[in-house]
Amino acid sequence: MRVVKFDDIVKSVRDTIIYSTTHLAPDMLEALKKAYEEEKSEVSRAVLAQILENAVIAEKEWKPLCQDTGLAIYFVKVGEDVKVEGGTLREAIYEGTRRGYEEGYLRASTCDCFTRANLKDKVGYNLPPIIYFDIVPGDKIDIEFAAKGGGSENVSRATVLAPAAGKEGIKEFVKKVVSDAGPNPCPPLVVGVGIGGSFDMSAVMSKHALFRNIGTPNPDPELDAMEKELKEELNKLGIGAMGMGGTETVLAVHIETYENRMCHIASLPVAVNIQCHSSRHAHITI
């Protein structure tokens, strides 16, 4: 049994939050540079130039890329042969989140659903985070983090299609979600699509799909082809950077299916999670 110290997890999480909210990930930077080169609309190119300049300033000054420093989202894989000493893993992630948001001068964005009062004073800075735990073989703790903003989350959608809708039905649904969203979620976008499992699982997978680095192909050749096809079709919508009209609306489409593409014989669950151009995500292994 490998022992990991509570404080080490807290520090890793804190540092990861501060770094990833101020330094645009290399995959995003490269994708945005490519979009800038390929964009045909003058006004959208001007917007993309601002986005690229913003990344340079944020990195130099360690200033948040976007003022919406999001909800803290975690996908955590816990090895069966690892033990946390000095507290629980959940508490360590909470404390790392609190310290990261407070010490990094990040915005606390969690509030009570009904009163809309900021939760800062009740349970701490930008707490609670959203955590998906998974138990896996081994003695490592694997943590994926994303700061997910509200603008792009608000236009995300989930549905359950009839099985007869098939791949074409899925594509139509994805197109409708991106088209209806228009300028609101801060395009150019990364589009996460979750297919199969159950209603809730498809939504979780659509979020996890956003963590994949842009440029890494889908290991399933059929899904890889579907991703490329969808990207091309979504870019024909004409939405452009910040919705001002243009040819580069989508940087990537990432699809995840449940194990062995499983779903119920009567159902075809599909979820689309939209990610803005300020995709702040990081991966640490402890």
Added chain:
Amino acid sequence: MAEYKLTTPLTDEDVEKLKAGDIVYLSGVMYTARDAAHKRIVDLILNGEEPPFDLKGAVIYYVGPTPPKPGEPIGSAGPTTSYRMDPYAPILIEHGLKGMIGKGKRNQAVKESCKKHKAVYFGATGGAAALIAKAIKKAEIIAYPELGPEAVRRIEVEDFPVVVINDVYGNDLYEEGRKLWEQK
């Protein structure tokens, strides 16, 4: 696509020359307000009381900035999605508001109000929050400090970069720009 430099407060003549798609660099004094602050300001107006700042020719920036680091006037400060302010905007425009800065679509009532009372909706680049913060030279909270990031701030800006989305002629860049590039 023309480029203009304008100084607040804005006049009818200022906004009449702007067309959807134009790039504008704004300087002068602006005010920040979003969801909760809008509700409070509109409630004051409807009760016949004075709003916390003079609306005549004013520009409101929809933003909830990050906390400033020591020695800085403001943290990162990009625009938030504007549709949440749609229920309040027409009343403010009627009382003299000339400009709104945010991101995303506005409803028909806001667009009509812009036409009728000569006001403009500007889009700022969402997420470009570190870049935009550079244009904000001073910031002070003038109302509702208890709202935290949503408090009303008086900000002094220099060459704050925006694009005209809805002009006084009823044009909408989101609709027209998209039509121009859509491939059927």
